[in-house]
Amino acid sequence: MTKVTMTVNGKAVSGDVEGRTLLVDFLRSDLRMTGTHVGCDTSQCGACVVHVDGAAVKACTMFAIEADGAAVGTIEGQANADGSLNVIQQAFQDHHGLQCGFCTPGMVMSAAALLQENPTPTEAEIREYLEGNICRCTGYHNIVKAIMAASGQDVSAIAAA
Amino acid sequence: MPKNSGIGASTKRREDLRFLKGQGHYTDDINTYGQATAVFVRSNVANGKINGIDISVAENMPGVLAIFTGADFVDVGGNPAGWLINSRDGTPMKEPKRPVLAHGKVRHVGDAYAAVVAETEKQARDAAEEIIADIEELPALVDMAAALKADHFVHDEIGTNQCFDWGWIEDNRAATDAAIKAAPHVTTLELVNNRLAPNALEPRCSTASYDQGTDAYTLHTTSQNPHLTRLLISAFVMGIPENKLTVIAPDVGGGFGSKIYHYGEEALVLAAAKKVGRPVKWTADRSEAFLTDAHGRDHVTKIELACEKDGSFIAFRTETLANVGAYLSNFSTVTPTFLHGTLMAGNYTVPHVYVNVKTVFTNTAPVDAYRGAGRPEATYSIERVIDMAARELGIDPVEMRRKNFVKPDQYPFASAAGLEYDSGNYDALMDKMETLADRGGFDARRRESEAKGLLRGFGVNAYIEACGIAPSNLIGVLGSRVGLYDAATVRVNATGNLSVMVGAHSHGQGHETVFPQIVGEMLGIDPLSIDIVHGDTSKIPFGMGTYGSRSLAVCGSAVVRATEKIIVKAKKIAAHMLEAAVDDLDFVDGQFTVKGTDSSVSFGEVALKAYIPHNFPIEDIEPGLEETAFYDPANFTYPSGAYACEVEVDTETGKVRIDRFTAVDDFGNVMNPMIVTGQVHGGLGQGIGQALLEKAQYDSDGQLLSASYMDYTMPRADDLPFYTVDHSCATPCTHNPLGVKGCGEAGAIGSPPTVVNAVIDALQSGGKNVIHIDMPLTPVRVWEAMNNA
Numbered sequence: 005m006t007k008v009t010m011t012v013n014g015k016a017v018s019g020d021v022e023g024r025t026l027l028v029d030f031l032r033s034d035l036r037m038t039g040t041h042v043g044c045d046t047s048q049c050g051a052c053v054v055h056v057d058g059a060a061v062k063a064c065t066m067f068a069i070e071a072d073g074a075a076v077g078t079i080e081g082q083a084n085a086d087g088s089l090n091v092i093q094q095a096f097q098d099h100h101g102l103q104c105g106f107c108t109p110g111m112v113m114s115a116a117a118l119l120q121e122n123p124t125p126t127e128a129e130i131r132e133y134l135e136g137n138i139c140r141c142t143g144y145h146n147i148v149k150a151i152m153a154a155s156g157q158d159v160s161a162i163a164a165a
Numbered sequence: 166m167p168k169n170s171g172i173g174a175s176t177k178r179r180e181d182l183r184f185l186k187g188q189g190h191y192t193d194d195i196n197t198y199g200q201a202t203a204v205f206v207r208s209n210v211a212n213g214k215i216n217g218i219d220i221s222v223a224e225n226m227p228g229v230l231a232i233f234t235g236a237d238f239v240d241v242g243g244n245p246a247g248w249l250i251n252s253r254d255g256t257p258m259k260e261p262k263r264p265v266l267a268h269g270k271v272r273h274v275g276d277a278y279a280a281v282v283a284e285t286e287k288q289a290r291d292a293a294e295e296i297i298a299d300i301e302e303l304p305a306l307v308d309m310a311a312a313l314k315a316d317h318f319v320h321d322e323i324g325t326n327q328c329f330d331w332g333w334i335e336d337n338r339a340a341t342d343a344a345i346k347a348a349p350h351v352t353t354l355e356l357v358n359n360r361l362a363p364n365a366l367e368p369r370c371s372t373a374s375y376d377q378g379t380d381a382y383t384l385h386t387t388s389q390n391p392h393l394t395r396l397l398i399s400a401f402v403m404g405i406p407e408n409k410l411t412v413i414a415p416d417v418g419g420g421f422g423s424k425i426y427h428y429g430e431e432a433l434v435l436a437a438a439k440k441v442g443r444p445v446k447w448t449a450d451r452s453e454a455f456l457t458d459a460h461g462r463d464h465v466t467k468i469e470l471a472c473e474k475d476g477s478f479i480a481f482r483t484e485t486l487a488n489v490g491a492y493l494s495n496f497s498t499v500t501p502t503f504l505h506g507t508l509m510a511g512n513y514t515v516p517h518v519y520v521n522v523k524t525v526f527t528n529t530a531p532v533d534a535y536r537g538a539g540r541p542e543a544t545y546s547i548e549r550v551i552d553m554a555a556r557e558l559g560i561d562p563v564e565m566r567r568k569n570f571v572k573p574d575q576y577p578f579a580s581a582a583g584l585e586y587d588s589g590n591y592d593a594l595m596d597k598m599e600t601l602a603d604r605g606g607f608d609a610r611r612r613e614s615e616a617k618g619l620l621r622g623f624g625v626n627a628y629i630e631a632c633g634i635a636p637s638n639l640i641g642v643l644g645s646r647v648g649l650y651d652a653a654t655v656r657v658n659a660t661g662n663l664s665v666m667v668g669a670h671s672h673g674q675g676h677e678t679v680f681p682q683i684v685g686e687m688l689g690i691d692p693l694s695i696d697i698v699h700g701d702t703s704k705i706p707f708g709m710g711t712y713g714s715r716s717l718a719v720c721g722s723a724v725v726r727a728t729e730k731i732i733v734k735a736k737k738i739a740a741h742m743l744e745a746a747v748d749d750l751d752f753v754d755g756q757f758t759v760k761g762t763d764s765s766v767s768f769g770e771v772a773l774k775a776y777i778p779h780n781f782p783i784e785d786i787e788p789g790l791e792e793t794a795f796y797d798p799a800n801f802t803y804p805s806g807a808y809a810c811e812v813e814v815d816t817e818t819g820k821v822r823i824d825r826f827t828a829v830d831d832f833g834n835v836m837n838p839m840i841v842t843g844q845v846h847g848g849l850g851q852g853i854g855q856a857l858l859e860k861a862q863y864d865s866d867g868q869l870l871s872a873s874y875m876d877y878t879m880p881r882a883d884d885l886p887f888y889t890v891d892h893s894c895a896t897p898c899t900h901n902p903l904g905v906k907g908c909g910e911a912g913a914i915g916s917p918p919t920v921v922n923a924v925i926d927a928l929q930s931g932g933k934n935v936i937h938i939d940m941p942l943t944p945v946r947v948w949e950a951m952n953n954a
Contacts, residue, residue, distance in 0.1 A: 039187015048874030103673030105184025106418025143850025
């Protein structure tokens, strides 16, 4: 067992982990932060996307010990301080960008990373950026639309939802 | 009631708040004190005889609490098929037992033959690797036609690999044969409806606990229908009395059919929880999902369309082989039969229809209902062969369909495949589609594509489906072993807010938002004062759950009926409070008012009176304000639609790009347009995935080659376009109180033939004599078809 220390959503946390413990398992099992989801075992689906030192990372591709000393951000830390939805989360609700909600944490975290890199992405840029996030419910239409709206673009011309 | 929050409003979903903040409670998110973990040991061969299983090393591994094998479950029941189908000769289908764990034989890759329960998942996995099974590999039966001819069997005890040989409608067979023989034109198409993996993004998960003090079990599980799961476990498999088993399906991350069914893992964790005296959890990984979640489709079909030279339809005749896999999953026998054959008249006045379906056991995962369930297979066959016939006869594909449509003045219409359609207007849908898709501008767009060296095609489709399953009396005659009503309890609390307990289960459909819109409108109160309770058999009335686009049409109708009962009782209480006769009261906007006066009481005041019944006519009216209704539909509902797809095909690579997709649907009345549109989007994503990308592929040894997201092509954001969706051409359902039809599956039903028709149109326009390509239309398949043409 190895002791790891990191901040998660700004709060210092630590724990003893096996070398094979994945970051996503540390978050879900040790910290009981279950907002980050696991949808596959090949790092394809993106339900587990978190931010590690500001970069979007699939938490199933990283060992917990690799995140030692890092600043980790998860879906639980995305809302505004008063608990209200942040701009991206609000756009997902406004534009019905989620159905079952299982892929949603990863989608929101990926969208946040995208808008950090590219504040006004085109439709094509959004679709390309999301190639590592699978959604089975929405057909992506409203996810793409929500991210465009969150970036401040006028989405009224995109087919109504 | 706040404006724009009732029936027909695009109310934002309240459930989104918890999902967007990481506060959902999916089954794997729920952990119980003392919980142990189960891991399954699964066959890596498709067909094998189990000569022995050595657990001596594994059972002494660190943390191991118990090990189970098939021998532990020989005395419990099998997981049954929910529908008895008889063959054409009247003999009942073959029903080999589906055990909790494989015993004696393994029958598909992934078939579990042992399970380890340990303190932690890692310990369980480590121990599972030390279980040594002596499994003698036998030749795998994978191809359906070969399995029907084989002299060895998936289930030795039934002596055949055919489950049944079904004819629909058998009495129409001779007339259909004669009509086709005499027809001036017959178009024949052989096609494959590709096998799919449902891939709800949340893998299955089950956690069981057992309370020794009360001899009662609780099962948290990823289910679309907790009461059905409880019934199957109690009455058929484990024999646990229903009153000693609570099944809870909390937030569920998508279903698409795959979470309708009871699976052996649920029974295992229940048995394990009792044996080890601790809660036991099992969570599937994605590989297990691919190997063991019931797959969908997998039909090999020959369809013939007989018609006059002017394109008038005379007959459809279909022969289908349908794969049921290694075991009969719960709805596996109704999906290729009554959910498929009864739709084989489509939207058309065709006089003769005959369907023959032979179901085949193979050494593959079970196959069952997946989004659309039988209706996509019917629609694909019909709409592909019509397109081919139109091309052969030189008739415009839209006009050919219009010529044969059931017309608005023909309802109720008795189809040649045995259903009675209650309402529709297929020409109106086609008109709207042609406008929204700008069919008139297609030729110009084709020229632009050609200027870029690309082939552009326009594909159309008209579909009808049967939803809102189902009238219990009718399906009982047809072999169903259950009824398909649903139920709701409306509980008005003393302070005027409401809890509505429903049998339907929401795993993305938005019930928590939509059902309150309906009740709020009926009672004239704020929908936000109404909460939906679902998914917990200890809290909700006995309902059959969510599948077959039935939540609103069936459970929503129960909600309406229960709310109507609330109004009747509340009116009696109000009449007492106002010292008036019941018939003298109006109920408008949440106020009971004596007609022609300003004397009134609010719904909230009545609620309080019901629970604090001072000065209450206790001889005439019981205290409290709570009502339950069970609703059993009079008929199926019949959503219909007209779809258009435009594709560009790159002749150098065979790559197909969807440029635009238009879906015009008739869902009857629409309760929340935003949610309905989202349901169509999702269905389109899955249907386009089937058409272009997805296939669950076994090799000849029965190994699943596409058992991960590295190998099975899920639609991603850059595979799909923005869609144009319309549901303004509504003809309300005539037999349920809301006039609704169901929207959950339409997109997945209507889109595959639309896409394929578009690709064939594109290739034909480039002079390629390609008349059919089997799905998925991957670049290599399209390229090969072009270059072999």
